Amino acid sequence: MDIKTKALKKSLWVFHLSVGSCNNCDIEILDCLTPKFDIERFGMVLVGSPRHADVLLVTGIVTKKNVERVKILYQQTAKPCFVVAIGTCACSGNMFRFGYNMGGPLKNIIPVDVFIPGCPPTPAAMLAGITKLLNKVKE
Amino acid sequence: MKKVIVPLGPYHPLFEEPEFFELYCDGERVVDVEWHAGYNHRGIEKISESKHWDQVTFLVERICGICSNSHPMAYCNAVENLLGLDIPERAKYIRTIISEMERLHSHFLWVGLAGHFLGYNTVFMWAWKYREPLLDMFEVITGGRNNYSMIKIGGVRRDINDQQIEMLRKMLDGISSQLNMLTKVFLDDPVLQARLVNVGVLTKQDVKNYGAVGPVARASGVDIDIRRDNPYAAYNLVDWKVITRENGDVFDKAVVRLLEGFESVKIIRQCLDRIEHKKGEILAEVREIPAGEGIGRHEALRGEVFHYVRSDGSSSPVRHKIRAPSYVNVPTFKKSSIGQTISDVAIILAGVDPCYCCTERVAIYDANTKKSRDITWPEIVKKSQEKTEQLKKHG
Known part of the structure; x- marks a missing residue:
């Protein structure tokens, strides 16, 4: 096991990226930080810059204005970087998929490792998804 | 000397929707503010025209996650106004x-x-x-x-x-x-x-x-x-x-x-x-929606939500117009933040409870030297927090 994977196993730093969501998923992500769910138990911290991030949490349909920006942002992250699509919007486009400003879904733009569907997924579902990611890292 | 900075800097975890503000500054004082929107445009009004009347309720619910009752409420008020129900x-x-x-x-x-x-x-x-x-x-x-x-x-x-x-x-x-x-x-x-x-x-x-x-x-x-x-x-x-x-x-x-x-x-x-x-x-x-038009209003958490629907007797609206409260509240920044210090801007912007969230980056322009410097939203929040810290010590 190389040093990168070893470090990743202990604590994943996540960066939250909203590209055309309705706030719901974002609020639930924030909820994960607060005392009831407390995501820091797993060593996860929200960071303010993509360059520090091990995981990108992406919410929302990717609007056309955001497509290029998501690509640039993914390039900026240090690899290996995992991408988690949170919410039905990021997974498949939800009811906006036939809209004229739909640039996504996310998997057509950057590689996605974990999908967490739901509108919005509950914090518990997010924790379950992230735990699966952790297990994947360990393998 | 006006240069648009691509707002994909640090998305602040406390703000959810991507928004971009430019603050023009003279030293610590803010002299002008500019607001760029459009990162979150999903074309909901147009999608609404392709949905059944009942489905639109679920669509407008997803305009905003915090106001997820306000928009259906205003929409149903509008349809009921059309029906006279x-x-x-x-x-x-x-x-x-x-x-x-x-x-x-x-x-x-x-x-x-x-x-x-x-x-x-x-x-x-x-x-x-x-x-x-x-x-x-x-x-x-x-x-x-x-x-x-x-x-x-x-x-x-x-x-x-x-x-x-x-x-x-x-x-x-x-x-x-x-x-x-x-x-x-x-x-x-x-x-x-x-x-x-x-x-x-x-x-x-x-x-x-x-x-x-x-x-x-x-x-x-x-x-x-x-x-x-x-x-x-x-x-x-x-x-x-x-x-x-x-x-x-x-x-x-x-x-x-x-x-x-x-x-x-x-x-x-x-x-x-x-x-x-x-x-x-x-x-x-409610069996069917006759031709006509209706307006619906609702006092949402941030102010008045306004919905207008027009029907031609078919199964979906011909026109659906939505006006959310942040649309009129956000421009008041121009009045309230000019003349204030940068460290106060964070709380002033938050004060109107705007419906934007991922404000990622604010570009600061020095009005004297005409030079631009990027400052991230977390930096502004940090400045604000430091000011409180100082007040606690000296006050």
Whole structure:
């Protein structure tokens, strides 16, 4: 096991990226930080810059204005970087998929490792998804 | 020397939608503000024209995650206005209960965020913790923590039974004592007073010039509230009052929100008394929507939501126009943040509770040297928190 994977196993730093969501998923992500769910138990911290991030949490349909920006942002992250699509919007486009400003879904733009569907997924579902990611890292 | 900075810098975790502000500064003072929007445009009005009347309720629910009851409410008001329909009384009360619970949860959320911006992270954690029972209650009543889907054209989708009413009462008791505590924290703390009083002032005339609505307008002494001025649901059947304050600074905006929480608790309690141990219709039958047009208004958490629908007798709207409160509230930044220091801007921007979230990067332009420097949103928040720290030490 190389040093990168070893470090990743202990604590994943996540960066939250909203590209055309309705706030719901974002609020639930924030909820994960607060005392009831407390995501820091797993060593996860929200960071303010993509360059520090091990995981990108992406919410929302990717609007056309955001497509290029998501690509640039993914390039900026240090690899290996995992991408988690949170919410039905990021997974498949939800009811906006036939809209004229739909640039996504996310998997057509950057590689996605974990999908967490739901509108919005509950914090518990997010924790379950992230735990699966952790297990994947360990393998 | 105007250069657009691509706003994909650090998306701040506390802000959800991508928005981009440019602050033009002279030293520490802000001399101009510019706002760029459009990162979150999803074309909802157009999609609405391809959906069935009933499906649109679920579509407008997803405009905003915090106002996920306000938009369906305004939309259903518009369709019912088109139909000339009067919904059953029990449905009116249930609609009112859901709306006020939503107001409570949103104001808790705002208090938490305001606490964070000011460097009181304890307030953030507490307020969000107190918000949890509300979300759990939503899950019990409607089946969803954040998207309730409770409002339907002609009434509501689910009834509230007596057992749930009992649970709601218990939850309200807890909430009101916690709200009491938070209000005292906000009103009595000298550091908060120093940070918030006379910061980001909007006068009565400013509010009228910008057409601002909701708590922003009420904090400046403009006495408007759709719930009272243009009653719908059960707001004219229960006893409550509109909260107004005179100064129009951020402190008053906070006070208006906190006191509104108590009014919400009062409204919910009265509604529960009226529907307890009673049975009744919750849905009026709607077969088809005739040609015509209707408008619907609702006092959302941030102000008036306006929906307009036009029908040609087919199964989906021909035109659906939506105006959300942040659309008129956000431009007031231009008035309230000019002349203030950069460290105060964070709380002024947060003061109107704008419906943007991931404000990622603000570009600061030095008005004298015409040089631009990037400053990230976390940096601004940090500046704000440092100012509170200093006040605590010296005050």
